[in-house]
Amino acid sequence: MHGIWRDGNHFELLPEASRFLPAMFEALERAESSILIELYLMESGRLASALIGALVKASERGVAVLLLLDGYGAMGLSGEDRERLETGGVALRFFNPLGFHSLARNLTRDHRKLVVVDGRVAFTGGFGAVDEFLDAWYEVALRIEGPVVADWVRLFCRLWDSPLTRGSGATGLVHGLVTETRQAEGYRGMTGRVVWGQGYRYQAIRHSLYRQVSGARKRIWICTPYFVPTFSLRLRLARAARRGVDVRLLLPGEAHDHPGVRYAGQRFYGRLLRAGVRIHEFQPTFIHAKFSLADDWVSLGSCNFDHWSLHWNLEANQEVADRRLAAEVAEMFERNFAASHEIDREAWSRRPRWQRFKEWLFGSLDGLLTRLR
Template structure:
């Protein structure tokens, strides 16, 4: 599903944790009315400590603070930290804790990443409250102001009030924690919409991407840490490359938190390389960011291009149709391409047997997982 396209927004690209983390903490420390946080990953450590303290300071000022965590992704948050949050006055809820119900329901996770302050400024991207984001993982976020912030509030509200979200405190009071943000002068009329997936085999983000890939005229550049695309997306990328569109994939190199996913995706390299798709593997660190550029359309948020994101998870991305932001995103891609190793078709065709075996093994496992119902 997706919100309406809205004019009059301001979107600011914040590459790397050294930029987006201070911006988020500054926004939380300046909150006057409400702070809404929705995360998949949160585990005890330095970053979680800093977040708990910032949310506690806001709650002590009388700000309504709501924290929605995934029941699986935040299992690494220690019981003591959970108590600290609740004793500080933070309303804490858990999405879909693991249970003895259907496998499909356990597989449906809240993978969204969102911070909204006072209904006026929002942040989204691929971030989480785990220490890997401080130094080890490369990530990108977007700071959002304008009318689309209200759509993010509504999206948070619908899940906070969902029967799948468990927790004490803060009843259904999200509604009204930030109404429609006005169109403000100086926002340059940036056009954007929020698009999200409901989980379990319906993913509006995938359909939107497919339409953009099919209609692109100049470029399709995709950055994703987990590249195991559906057959229909692979076909669209190949067709786009063959009709002369510059198709570039920015993917992780050997530094990866789930190497098996990388091998499963590498089994698709050969056909795409032969079709003219360019593939770059990022070298400095594990690149966890998820953003896409198709001509002047940008999509940035939580959604990966693997079966989990495309079929099972609850995801949300900010889409922007604006040449200025597209230019900034293109520059970011170019910097990251320069820090990557390009995979060439001839060299890939000569890859070792062990590499091919790993692709087959993890590809077979991935194929089995996609058939789960």
């Protein structure tokens, strides 16, 4: 399942929270008719408090504010903050709260990240409303204008009215929203589409990446915080490297919020390195961003390359086919490669037994997780 390629969009790359958070809050302050927000992570703290304040202010001036949170990812949002939202006029809903039903259903999470203002401006990336994004994690977002914004609105609306979504009403608000579909002036040729996935059977994001990796001629650069790739992706990356494509991975270093996932992915380093894939581990902080570049194609959004994202989660990415944006993303990659430690093939082959044991242990757990579906 995926959207249609649409022309005439304007995409602005916003690397790091110091750029995308002010841009988002400015858009919220200027909202006139509607605000739609869909997040996986929202926990009480400085960022969540600032966001709640902005949403309540918007509601007080007559803006329809709809906030859709994942039932598990928002467990850290206090009852006081939830009450503050609802008494402030914000329509609050939760996707798939944990319950006494099937394990597979509890594992299905809404991992998308989306902010849409007035049906005209959208933001997506890997962000959430938790304090780690203020100063501890490296993240990237995309500001979007043009016809593809309507596709993001439709994606939000379908989930807001889903049987798995629980919370305060406001269904009528969704269906009355206005979207801007005109092509942005001066950006004809900047094509994009929304691509999404909902569980193992509908993971269009993965299949789109497969096609790009298989067809790339010059470069395939991938940044993901949780790298536990499928066999098919590993095979495609190795084949691309062997045919002379510049294949590089930008992955987290020791600063990681789930070290076991890092060890599970490291068991694939050896074969990829032998095929000619270059692997860089980011050093300054935990890199939580998810973006890919294949020649002049860019994909940026919520999807990781691990079993959670590919087997159970609801995910969504913005794909862009444009040389201008691709050049900006390439520059961002280069800056981050320079701040990373590149894994040396020979040194990796001599890694200690304790490291190999951790790869085996967490790799085995990851394999067990895969079979749960």
